[in-house]
Amino acid sequence: MTGIRLEHLTKRFKNQVAVEDVSADIRNGEFVVILGASGSGKTTILRMIAGLEVQTSGHVYIGDMLVDDYEPRDRNIAMVFQTYALYPHLSVRKNIGFGLKVRHVERSEIDRRVTAVAELLGISETLDRRPSELSGGQRQRVALGRAIVRDPEAFLLDEPLSNLDAKIRSSARIELKRLHSQLGQTFVFVTHDQTEAMTLGDRLAVMNHGRLLQYDTPERVLSHPTNRFVASFVGSPEMDFLEGSVEPTGGSYTFISGPIQIPVRGVGRPGPVTIGLRPWDITVHQAAGAGSVPARVAGVERLGSSDQVFLEVGPPGAPGPGGLPAPPLTLRALVRSYDFEVGNMVSIGFDADRALYFTADGNRIESMSAPTRVG
Amino acid sequence: MKKQHSRRAIRILKRAASHAVLIVACLFALFPIYFMIVASFSTFPLGAISASILVPRPSQVTLTSYHAILLDQNPSFVAMLTNSLIFAGSAALIGLGLAAFTGFALSKFNFPGRRTFVYFILLISLFPSFVMILPFYLMFAKLGLIDTYIGLIIPYSAGAVVFSGILVKNYMDSIPDDIEEAALVDGLGRTEAFFRVLIPLCLPVLGLAAFLAFVGPYTDYAFAHVFIDTSNLWTLALGLYSINSPEGQGVQNYGLVCAFALVMSLPIVAFYMAFQRWIIGGLTMGAVRG
Numbered sequence: 001m002t003g004i005r006l007e008h009l010t011k012r013f014k015n016q017v018a019v020e021d022v023s024a025d026i027r028n029g030e031f032v033v034i035l036g037a038s039g040s041g042k043t044t045i046l047r048m049i050a051g052l053e054v055q056t057s058g059h060v061y062i063g064d065m066l067v068d069d070y071e072p073r074d075r076n077i078a079m080v081f082q083t084y085a086l087y088p089h090l091s092v093r094k095n096i097g098f099g100l101k102v103r104h105v106e107r108s109e110i111d112r113r114v115t116a117v118a119e120l121l122g123i124s125e126t127l128d129r130r131p132s133e134l135s136g137g138q139r140q141r142v143a144l145g146r147a148i149v150r151d152p153e154a155f156l157l158d159e160p161l162s163n164l165d166a167k168i169r170s171s172a173r174i175e176l177k178r179l180h181s182q183l184g185q186t187f188v189f190v191t192h193d194q195t196e197a198m199t200l201g202d203r204l205a206v207m208n209h210g211r212l213l214q215y216d217t218p219e220r221v222l223s224h225p226t227n228r229f230v231a232s233f234v235g236s237p238e239m240d241f242l243e244g245s246v247e248p249t250g251g252s253y254t255f256i257s258g259p260i261q262i263p264v265r266g267v268g269r270p271g272p273v274t275i276g277l278r279p280w281d282i283t284v285h286q287a288a289g290a291g292s293v294p295a296r297v298a299g300v301e302r303l304g305s306s307d308q309v310f311l312e313v314g315p316p317g318a319p320g321p322g323g324l325p326a327p328p329l330t331l332r333a334l335v336r337s338y339d340f341e342v343g344n345m346v347s348i349g350f351d352a353d354r355a356l357y358f359t360a361d362g363n364r365i366e367s368m369s370a371p372t373r374v375g
Numbered sequence: 376m377k378k379q380h381s382r383r384a385i386r387i388l389k390r391a392a393s394h395a396v397l398i399v400a401c402l403f404a405l406f407p408i409y410f411m412i413v414a415s416f417s418t419f420p421l422g423a424i425s426a427s428i429l430v431p432r433p434s435q436v437t438l439t440s441y442h443a444i445l446l447d448q449n450p451s452f453v454a455m456l457t458n459s460l461i462f463a464g465s466a467a468l469i470g471l472g473l474a475a476f477t478g479f480a481l482s483k484f485n486f487p488g489r490r491t492f493v494y495f496i497l498l499i500s501l502f503p504s505f506v507m508i509l510p511f512y513l514m515f516a517k518l519g520l521i522d523t524y525i526g527l528i529i530p531y532s533a534g535a536v537v538f539s540g541i542l543v544k545n546y547m548d549s550i551p552d553d554i555e556e557a558a559l560v561d562g563l564g565r566t567e568a569f570f571r572v573l574i575p576l577c578l579p580v581l582g583l584a585a586f587l588a589f590v591g592p593y594t595d596y597a598f599a600h601v602f603i604d605t606s607n608l609w610t611l612a613l614g615l616y617s618i619n620s621p622e623g624q625g626v627q628n629y630g631l632v633c634a635f636a637l638v639m640s641l642p643i644v645a646f647y648m649a650f651q652r653w654i655i656g657g658l659t660m661g662a663v664r665g
Binding site: 051079150 | 553557559560572575
């Protein structure tokens with residue numbers, strides 16, 4: 001059980017940059033989730049840690065050891081592949097014990113450890129079956145078992161839940177988290193699914209186009225995203241963005257975008273900005289109130305515990321090139337179930353304390369947010 | 376209702392038609408074998424072939440032909456069989472071993488010129504093998520390899536590598552890289568992963584390749600005829616020709632020829648039976664998500 005350190009890791013495939021100058025410290029026993037869309041370079045990082053891919057430049061340390069020149073087998077890490085990559089010609093028992101067998105562990109010891117791991121994962125009854133006879137969930141456990149049994153320095157998991165049915169996936173998530181606290185080992189988990197990332201990770205590494213954009217706890221990534229990409233990528237439903245400008249009003253500053261006015265709670269500075277608000281920081285009322293903005297409910301998505309409503313603010317814009325009016329500004333808000341129907345005229349308010357401000361090129365202006373802003 | 380009936384009738388008709396075609400095709404395929412079996416147990420001179428021999432009477436059944444080919448041959452049938460098995464067996468083993476490595480390299484390694492090399496091999500396999508006979512002969516004559524075991528094993532093995540190499544490559548392409556990588560992470564080097572993970576997964580195609588690499592040389596006449604002079608190196612294919620036409624006068628005794636061909640084909644049948652379970656494979660199923 002050991003930490004992992006990445007130093008200025010870069011990987012180029014021919015002329016394409018897959019990973020660019022990524023540095024990160026993964027602490028001993030930590031569960032780190034690398035989150036990014038496909039092609040963001042997240043799997044490449046995992047493969048470089050495993051030694052399956054050789055970095056173009058930069059260094060990988062496992063524990064205190066520089067492992068750049070180590071073969072995968074000498075790094076003593078375990079990996080769970082997205083496809084599970086079980087050996088189809090071997091039984092579950094032999095699949096799990098394979099890594100021990102090739103390391104010449106004694107047979108009785110292999111038996112003991114395989115049995116223990118199978119028990120831990122609840123797959124004891126499948127030990128003598130072939131992978132082809134197992135369900136997706138069972139295969140995923142066998143792949144995990146193959147990793148656990150070797151007692152490696154760290155676990156690398158490449159989207160291990162993505163091939164599971166939605167139903168099993170949430171229980172697999174809980175199980176994985178339990179397993180992590182039970183084993184107390186370092187986990188590096190790659191996913192494109194932010195629910196997995198938020199629920200599993202002690203820390204998230206958010207990637208886009210090969211760059212590490214933010215590396216922080218899930219709470220901090222959600223409340224203090226470093227830029228607009230992270231803000232929109234993390235959080236569900238997605239964050240609302242409003243283009244507008246900050247203007248001085250009396251002794252303070254106010255963000256203005258059409259009919260919407262939001263007081264700036266931090267250090268104001270006039271000029272164009274984009275404001276970001278989580279859908280749950282927008283309030284919706286049936287009747288028009290003082291200082292609120294009128295809107296029309298254009299769509300409702302029943303999510304079960306709550307509804308996501310799409311709100312059209314203000315009149316349609318000026319006709320565009322096709323002669324059709326530009327669509328009106330649409331915002332998402334999260335409201336109590338069955339409070340609103342399509343076509344309702346409502347008024348909306350904004351929680352100015354929780355607004356995030358971004359520059360035109362997407363960087364966050366931290367100073368404009370409320371100084372006491374939390375969560 | 377009516378519509379359903381007519382649809383059902385059409386389906387039955389379709390099935391009957393396809394069965395009829397298959398039965399006719401089977402007859403064409405099986406009749407020669409039947410004829411061979413019947414003829415091998417009877418003796419009849421040239422020109423005496425008639426429909427009556429197709430349904431032999433028990434009194435006509437004789438083992439004369441078998442007696443003749445198994446005991447009265449020079450060189451003996453067993454000697455020729457031994458030679459054939461040495462040639463074909465060595466070619467299958469050597470060719471297969473090299474083909475496995477060739478397939479592995481072409482499928483799982485990235486090196487400059489890989490595609491060109493694959494096309495080159497495919498191009499070679501397009502040439503009929505007998506165009507190689509003359510160059511091989513001249514080369515081997517200089518090396519003193521004519522009329523030796525090695526002299527024939529080399530071209531046979533080379534042929535197997537060309538064909539089976541591509542076969543193995545294509546099969547290995549279908550094995551996900553993840554499986555090999557899982558083995559690397561589990562503690563194997565690439566060579567070990569090849570032997571302990573990829574080879575077991577390739578058994579179906581290796582069985583097929585071995586079978587083909589065996590049957591080719593076993594039944595080859597052209598190369599053997601050119602490269603072998605001494606009768607104690609004769610293969611069964613050469614022996615078959617010699618009883619077929621002792622003085623180059625065409626077939627003299629059908630019973631003899633058929634008995635010879637039948638016994639000669641037994642090792643191939645046995646080989647096929649032994650490898651059948653590998654040839655009809657499908658082991659990679661279930662390796663990855665289902």
